[in-house]
Amino acid sequence: MTSKDYDEPWHETVVRVLRANGVDLVTYIPDNVLRDLIQALHDDPYFTVICPAREEEAVAIVAGAYMAGRRGVVLMQTSGFATLPNALASMIVPFQIPLVMVISERGVLGEFQLGQAIVCRTMRPVLETLGIEHRAIEERSHVEFVVNGMIQQAFATQSPAAIILSPLLTKRQH
Amino acid sequence: MSTISNFSRDEARIMNRSDLTRRLVAKLKSEEAVVGGIGHTNWDLWASGQRPQNFYMLGSMGLAAPIALGVAVAQPHRKVFALEGDGSILMQLGAFGTIATVAPKNLCVVIWDNGAYHITGAQQTLTATTVDLVAIARASGLKASEWAADEDHFEALVDAALSEDGPQLIAARVDHHKPAGTTDRDPGKIRLNFMRGLSGADGKERT
Ligand SMILES: Cc1ncc(C[n+]2csc(CCOP(=O)(O)OP(=O)(O)O)c2C)c(N)n1
Numbered sequence: 142m143t144s145k146d147y148d149e150p151w152h153e154t155v156v157r158v159l160r161a162n163g164v165d166l167v168t169y170i171p172d173n174v175l176r177d178l179i180q181a182l183h184d185d186p187y188f189t190v191i192c193p194a195r196e197e198e199a200v201a202i203v204a205g206a207y208m209a210g211r212r213g214v215v216l217m218q219t220s221g222f223a224t225l226p227n228a229l230a231s232m233i234v235p236f237q238i239p240l241v242m243v244i245s246e247r248g249v250l251g252e253f254q255l256g257q258a259i260v261c262r263t264m265r266p267v268l269e270t271l272g273i274e275h276r277a278i279e280e281r282s283h284v285e286f287v288v289n290g291m292i293q294q295a296f297a298t299q300s301p302a303a304i305i306l307s308p309l310l311t312k313r314q315h
Numbered sequence: 316m317s318t319i320s321n322f323s324r325d326e327a328r329i330m331n332r333s334d335l336t337r338r339l340v341a342k343l344k345s346e347e348a349v350v351g352g353i354g355h356t357n358w359d360l361w362a363s364g365q366r367p368q369n370f371y372m373l374g375s376m377g378l379a380a381p382i383a384l385g386v387a388v389a390q391p392h393r394k395v396f397a398l399e400g401d402g403s404i405l406m407q408l409g410a411f412g413t414i415a416t417v418a419p420k421n422l423c424v425v426i427w428d429n430g431a432y433h434i435t436g437a438q439q440t441l442t443a444t445t446v447d448l449v450a451i452a453r454a455s456g457l458k459a460s461e462w463a464a465d466e467d468h469f470e471a472l473v474d475a476a477l478s479e480d481g482p483q484l485i486a487a488r489v490d491h492h493k494p495a496g497t498t499d500r501d502p503g504k505i506r507l508n509f510m511r512g513l514s515g516a517d518g519k520e521r522t
Contacts, residue, residue, distance in 0.1 A: 166385075166388065166389070189388060191388075191413065191417055193381065193409060193410070193413035194407075194408075194409020194410070194412060194413060195407070195409055197375070197377070197378060197381070197407065198378075198381040198407060198409065198410055198413055200381075201375075201378040201381035201382045201384075201385065202381050202382070202384050202385040202388070202413075203385060204382055204385060205350070205381065205382035205383060205384060205385025205386040205387075205388075205389070206385035206386065206388055206389040207385070207389075208370070208382075208385075208386065208506060208509055208510050208513065209348070209385065209386040209389035209390045209393075209513050210389055210390070210510075210513065210514065211385075211388070211389035211390075213385070227374075227375060228375050228378065230374070231373065231374025231375045232372070232374055232375050232378065235373075235374070235502040235503075236502040236503070236505070236506045237502070237503055237506065238506070
């Protein structure tokens, strides 16, 4: 796969797929890897973009909006996800809320902070324990299919979903 | 009593949460949404009558206000109330700044401050010693934040929240009496009832 197969950077594909699925509310706590995506969302008047103080708030805002008929997505880093098990286990999963999370994976493939690497190891066990559908995107060519499929399945099955952005997608030269 | 006031926490009368919840709910004539937080907050909301526009947060502390913010953003023409205990909101004080920044005109946060984690055995919270939640709310940018001096003032503040642009925050000191009921603990049913309650035209059409 050469770079010219993808004139569109991955973050623009994500924005396009969110729009196509009627997802127009975005809450986030930033991560450097998500910078271009966050900027593109802020620049696009289609989206309402909210940056609260904590990931729990970000999740609860999208959950409330869903119950009131609006589709949202939450962006965060792995360390942000690590603050969420209580909110996921006591709200999102039992209330059957189709929360779509986009998590940039920090702590693998070249991590330099031991703490980040250890935090990252907690993510998949939590997702698996809670039975939350999750998939890491590693290939540029998979972005559209995986993001679209995860969003559609979440809303169709009334279940939360975690789309993990691997450094293989976000850091590797494509 | 005028709603323009500046009572301190010490001046606020200690009232009763069941009574104030009923007074609030009695004023809701336009299918306003109410999100009740964990603790005795949602028990008294339940006991005040199970309106279809009520949501009862069973498990997470401090998320009633962010959930209500999401509802308010999704349905800007429906007034939304978040009810939260002092112990719960102390976990999510950043939510004040988030609400002030998003500034939804249709959101009002109500805090029941009993100075305690009542439901877990009435252990003291930080509001029983040094923390003033109205002061924190104001400093976070929620300018329309008030201690309710007494029942009449509480009602006047609710009237103002219903007729004026928000966001507002009303804090009431409440006693340690038992709540008037116990919420049914079926999360799926709670969500479905709430979603049906919010699917009516009212949220879209009120100006
Ligand atoms: C994160 C978290 N920590 C602790 C608890 C246990 N807990 C449940 S309700 C509650 C107290 C709630 O206090 P407050 O919001 O003041 O309401 P009150 O009980 O006074 O009505 C506590 C500590 C919990 N559910 N979640």
